[in-house]
Amino acid sequence: MLISPAYFSSPGGEPPVLVAGGGPAGMHAALSLAGMGVPVLLAERSAHLGGQVMRLDKVYPTDHCAFCPVWTTAKACFESPRVNVLLRASVDGLRTDGDQTFADITAAQGWIDPQRCLFCGACAGSCPSGALHERDASMTWDPALPPSMRIDEAACTRCGKCAEACPAGAVRLGAEPVRLSVPVSDVVYATGFEEPAPGTPAHAPEFGGGSHPDIFTAMEFEAWHQESRGQDMLRRKSDGAPAKRVAFIQCAGARDARHLPYCAAVCCMHAMKQARWLKRRQPGLDITLFYTDLRAPGAGQEAYVRAGIAEGIRLMRSRPGLVAASEAQGGIAVRYDDPETGGAVGEIFDIAVVNGGLGQCPLPTGLGLPAAEGAAPLACGFCAEPADVAGSAVQGAAAAAAVAARRRSRAQGGNA
Template identity: 50%
Template sequence: MPDTKQAVLVVGAGVAGMQAALDLANFGRRVHLVEQDSHLGGQTLRLDKVYPTDHCAFCPVWTHAFACREHPRITVLTGTRFKGLRRGPEGDIALLEKAARLIDGDKCVFCGKCMEVCPRKALLGRAPDLPWDPAQPPVPWLDAGRCDACGKCGPACPAGAIDAARQTETFEIAVGDCIFAGGFQEPRPAPAPEFGGHTHPDILTAMAFETLIAEYNAVPGEKLRCPSDGRPVENLAFIQCAGARDRRFLSHCSAVCCMHAAKQASWLKRRQPDLDIAVFYTDLRTPGKGQEAYMKTAEKLGVRFVRRRPGLAAPVDGPSGKGIALRHEINARVATTLADIVVLNGGLACCPCPEEAAEAGAHPCGFCSEPADIANSVIQAGSAAALICGRQTGKDASSPAYRGSGGRP
């Protein structure tokens, strides 16, 4: 029987976690899919487009999220943190923590009455940094910084979904196996201080830049403007491997950034051909399917790829111009170039699988185990799911019904 007694815990509901959950559940295992965010989709949801197809990320992610929510064998636990895994007498015990939520998503009918009564406009239809509401069914999004707990929303709710006194809950579930798909994060503070990440509005990380230039934010015909003072952007510089492949910070290569830069640069070039875009790289890595051709297209569109790693990025405002100055050393001579916006690419840190969970036998997959783009994350997830399903059923344990024609009339 493929249905073994205990459920599998999948931590993280990015593309890898969702794929692992679907593969396990389609094979017949029960799955608890745990996500600390309020919605499924992870970092992919913050991408406007995905390479190498240039399709928007929303549709595939939405379909996966939808399938996870609707799957009869998957229990989705959003707003829940994974706190640890320990070996119990009859299998593993996972410790989970459900964050205190003002609005109970199961009760909310999204009628909007709480948003109307909120005096500080702390309740919004959706999170402002996402183009759509990813929570399904939708629930008003709480801006915790604005809320002063005045308590007016509670009585206004006709469904009784609001309870300000709700506490964080900790609970345990028994699991047979665990897949850890924690994904990546952009470290704060930025790993390489010489590039000034998070110190100036015109020095952006790649994910922040994705939001800035996203299709849903773009006004047709409108030029890209600097976040600092709104002047039109003429020069744009990408610094690759910012903080990565660097023994001081992250020694690994983040594997996705070369293509990510090519994607952002080429679609900006299409939108605004007069923009000067330079990508400063150490090694241009395009080993994945269709990636070399994608990079060639970017070159043809006029994106400049320069093999060089700037030493310093600092804002200047003087007679020579305004912007971010990049200092390079070329054959022992120092040169300076000016850019209006600098995008720091690379430096994505893996969210590692907690040690005690790994010892208890959790399978890491996706970016957290090995930096990977969407395709490779999904492959890693499928592989982890196959290992778990294979180990549990085994050849002898499989039922004749499952082993093909034997069980059919």
């Protein structure tokens, strides 16, 4: 059972508030609501809470570990008696029936029941296709559950040997997703952002994304080279050769009428963060950051950028017109206009990290839906306004305050 029926039948009470998206904004919205005594259904489409932050190594402007604060917040969500966390649950849309709003949610069921799994590994030993692993790569942090095995559903042939081998009956091969229609009193969207995939409208083709292994998006680079992973040096992905020159290219597809017409707010800072951790580890690396306007609001961020410049990161105020692999010169060619001479320049780098164009996650259908009167959905975090982790969390708390005020007003017979 995914959600206890009792959850929806608190006598005389309104149904829960749906928070769609379990990143920093959604988690803070949920905890703030819970703190005000409001029941919450927190639906997250991936297998873990934390959102995109879980893909980061460290966070600017402190350079602290990204994981620890997010984990603490996620744990508080799981432990709150007023927050019901649904993982692998995608909010597809909203609909109304009379005065009642319903959320349509598709909840995937893992093929191993974590409540039964003994983590003994018998299933992995029996699997002929190597589809069983000790831990979900994206981890499930319900502290109430012990670690469990996981099936890679794409690799599984459904031969059933694991189910035969499992002493606890935890394997439920081929369990289909469950479609839920859940009554909710209010809705907070916190669905975050997505990096533009090559070939999508938000992707600017002149920056070469997806055309060569040494042209990375920022998230791809974050996965390739992390300061805390202790890699000895930065290497090219194409051939493993040590990298000597790295270009960070800002506003690729952002502040661009053809793609994302606004600034994505966080790219200058996270590029500076990645550049600085490279410099800390390898002071000899030649790093150039191409920018349009370096956006670093607030005292901490300004100081952070200045420290990067003092450490030797070269800033070039120019938006390159072309980033592409150069077979002739063996690297990534970056063509740009030199701001001092006005002339076109071409330089070769080992690696180019292309930043920008972070589109807000498409909202599930129904955002504009009137819902019950005075209960139209609110959006917070990156899906409402590009913001860093702290800003997204604050937006989540603000959305919670607005929803709680509405519920109070409705309880008093008014319409907020």
